[in-house]
Amino acid sequence: MPKYNxxxxxxxxxxxxxxxxxxxxxxxxxxxxxxxxxxxxGKYIELSLSGERADVxxxxxxxxxxxxxxxxMEDARWELAEA
Amino acid sequence: MPKYNxxxxxxxxxxxxxxxxxxxxxxxxxxxxxxxxxxxxGKYIELSLSGERADVxxxxxxxxxxxxxxxxMEDARWELAEA
Numbered sequence: 001m002p003k004y005n006x007x008x009x010x011x012x013x014x015x016x017x018x019x020x021x022x023x024x025x026x027x028x029x030x031x032x033x034x035x036x037x038x039x040x041x042g043k044y045i046e047l048s049l050s051g052e053r054a055d056v057x058x059x060x061x062x063x064x065x066x067x068x069x070x071x072x073m074e075d076a077r078w079e080l081a082e083a
Numbered sequence: 084m085p086k087y088n089x090x091x092x093x094x095x096x097x098x099x100x101x102x103x104x105x106x107x108x109x110x111x112x113x114x115x116x117x118x119x120x121x122x123x124x125g126k127y128i129e130l131s132l133s134g135e136r137a138d139v140x141x142x143x144x145x146x147x148x149x150x151x152x153x154x155x156m157e158d159a160r161w162e163l164a165e166a
Contacts, residue, residue: 009127011127021128024151025130027150028150031150033142035084035132035133035134036130036132036142037131037132038130039128040128040129040130041126041127041128042126042129043124044093044126044127045104045107045122045124045125047119047121047122047123049118050118059116059118059119063111063116063119067110067111
């Protein structure tokens, strides 16, 4: 069966406050990086799957939306590449 | 001054155990996603910077290596795009 590598990116929706990002931004400002703004911290997930491409795509969509992200607060996107 | 958007990806080095990834993998297996393996969980950070390209690149390298990641345990890479 073909093998695939997936990369999943989960980010907070733009309207949701990101206190972790704000903290990093403040820390950077104290380190004299005053030209840095808009820090948002998300998740980056790598995994591998085996199966037929169409099945794997449907499965990855399901996993991304129902297990790895919270669609109320987060956006998620994924990339799939043959291993 | 030109503005740039940066994306930074921080992942655990391959030799470092990833208990969070293992937990997700086990959860997926319990949900009948038995063809999924090698789950690794990293960080995805977005930020914006202003300045000249060469300065911004040097600054981003410094921030990525010294603030946003721990080079002992983590690999980090970044992308820069004009805003």
